[in-house]
Amino acid sequence: MRVGVVVRRFLLPRSLVSLRAYLRYRCLVSPRAEVELSRHLRIGPGSVIGSFTKIKSANGPLRIGRETHVATGCFITSHAGGIEIGDDCLVGPNVSIVGSNYRYDDIDRPIRLQRHTSEGIRIADNVWIGAGAAILDGADIGEGCIITPNSVVGGTIPRNGIVTGNPGRVVFVRR
Amino acid sequence: MSGGDVPDRVRAVMGDVFGVPEERLREATGRGELAEWDSIGHLRMVTVLEEEFGVRLSMEEIGEMDSVSSVVAAVQRHL
Numbered sequence: 001m002r003v004g005v006v007v008r009r010f011l012l013p014r015s016l017v018s019l020r021a022y023l024r025y026r027c028l029v030s031p032r033a034e035v036e037l038s039r040h041l042r043i044g045p046g047s048v049i050g051s052f053t054k055i056k057s058a059n060g061p062l063r064i065g066r067e068t069h070v071a072t073g074c075f076i077t078s079h080a081g082g083i084e085i086g087d088d089c090l091v092g093p094n095v096s097i098v099g100s101n102y103r104y105d106d107i108d109r110p111i112r113l114q115r116h117t118s119e120g121i122r123i124a125d126n127v128w129i130g131a132g133a134a135i136l137d138g139a140d141i142g143e144g145c146i147i148t149p150n151s152v153v154g155g156t157i158p159r160n161g162i163v164t165g166n167p168g169r170v171v172f173v174r175r
Numbered sequence: 176m177s178g179g180d181v182p183d184r185v186r187a188v189m190g191d192v193f194g195v196p197e198e199r200l201r202e203a204t205g206r207g208e209l210a211e212w213d214s215i216g217h218l219r220m221v222t223v224l225e226e227e228f229g230v231r232l233s234m235e236e237i238g239e240m241d242s243v244s245s246v247v248a249a250v251q252r253h254l
Contacts, residue, residue, distance in 0.1 A: 148215060164215050172218035175234060 005058055008037045021049075027064075040078065044068065044087065060099060060118065065089065065125065081120025081137065089123060092131035092149065097121060101137045124159070144174060181228075181254065182247045188227055189243065192220045205242045224250060 014031045021029040025043040029035050032051035041057040044066035049055065053074040055062065062078035065087035070076070072093050076083065079100035085091070100118040104111045119138040123129075127141050130149035141147070142159030152166035161170040182202070190197040193211035206212045212220075221237050224230070224246070230253035232240075240246045 162215075162218055171215060172222050 005036075008058075012037065038062075040082075050074070050093075060120075062099075071095075071131075078121075079116060079118035079137075081118035083121045083123075085123045086125035086127065086143070088126045090128040092129055092133070094132045095129050095135070096133075097123075097135040099137050146174070181251055182243075184227065185224065185247045185250055186243065188223050189220055189246065192216060192223055200243050202244045202247075203242060220246070228254065230254065 014033070017035055017037060018029045018031045020037065021027050021035065021043060026045035027043040027047040027049070029049040030051040030053070033049045034054040035049060036056050036058055038057040040061045041055070042063045043049070044064060046067040047064055048069045050070055050072040052072050053070055053076070056077040060078040060080045061082035062076065063083070064070070064085045067087055068085055068089040068091070070091040074091055074093070074095045074097070076097040077099060081099055083097060083099045099121050100116045102111050103114040103117060106114055117137070121135055121137060121139045123135070123139070123141045124143040126143055127145045127147070129135065129147045130151065132150040133147045134152045135141070136152065136154035138155065139153045140156040141153065142157055142161065144160040145157050146162045147153055147168065148162065148164040151164050151168040153163060153168040155167070157163055157168070157170060158173070160174040162172040162174060163169065164171050186197045186200045189200050193209060193216055195209060195211060199209070206217070221232060225232060228250055230250060232249055232253070236249045240249050
């Protein structure tokens with residue numbers, strides 16, 4: 001791990017990160033959140049990052065729009081494909097948004113030693129993600145969708161869809 | 176389609192969506208009597224009913240469907 005990453009990740013006081021986020025982006029980052037400062041990270045004004053949420057963006061672009069609220073205990077990590085979360089989204093507690101996958105095609109090597117893939121994740125505006133949901137690499141969630149708690153989403157969801165289950169399926173389209 | 180088979184077809188859809196035998200779905204059976212008839216189950220039921228009957232229910236109707244008989248009535252209004 002590079003020295004800069006170590007410093008940003010472990011040595012910067014959280015209150016400083018919160019202050020910088022407010023001054024730079026006009027967003028509210030809880031001093032109890034763990035937001036890694038990175039050139040890849042953009043957070044829109046009015047957005048809120050709750051306590052104990054961890055955001056890692058050293059490995060790829062991560063954009064969070066305006067007035068988007070991320071609740072407590074979430075984990076968001078971007079890789080080469082990037083993560084884009086739109087405006088006015090609600091991300092419930094303990095949601096995971098993970099922008100990469102391990103490859104596992106070599107049965108003779110440990111999975112952790114095989115390469116990553118990263119298609120990226122796109123979450124459009126006005127999406128509500130329920131508590132405990134997992135948004136996997138490759139997910140493309142349309143505007144106005146609702147992801148019910150503990151659902152697992154890795155594919156394309158049309159706008160205004162209400163999604164539930166693992167794998168997440170559209171059970172209803174809002175009208 | 177005869178009007179008479181609509182209630183049976185609605186009950187068949189509901190039984191399938193909620194995973195309960197149709198005998199449990201009497202005309203007066205209400206939403207509170209079936210644990211399987213939760214908010215997500217309700218929306219799944221609406222989606223399957225709309226596909227089965229080729230109708231489109233309004234949000235008001237969807238909100239008011241709280242018993243087997245009211246579901247049947249809502250579907251019949253569109254046939």
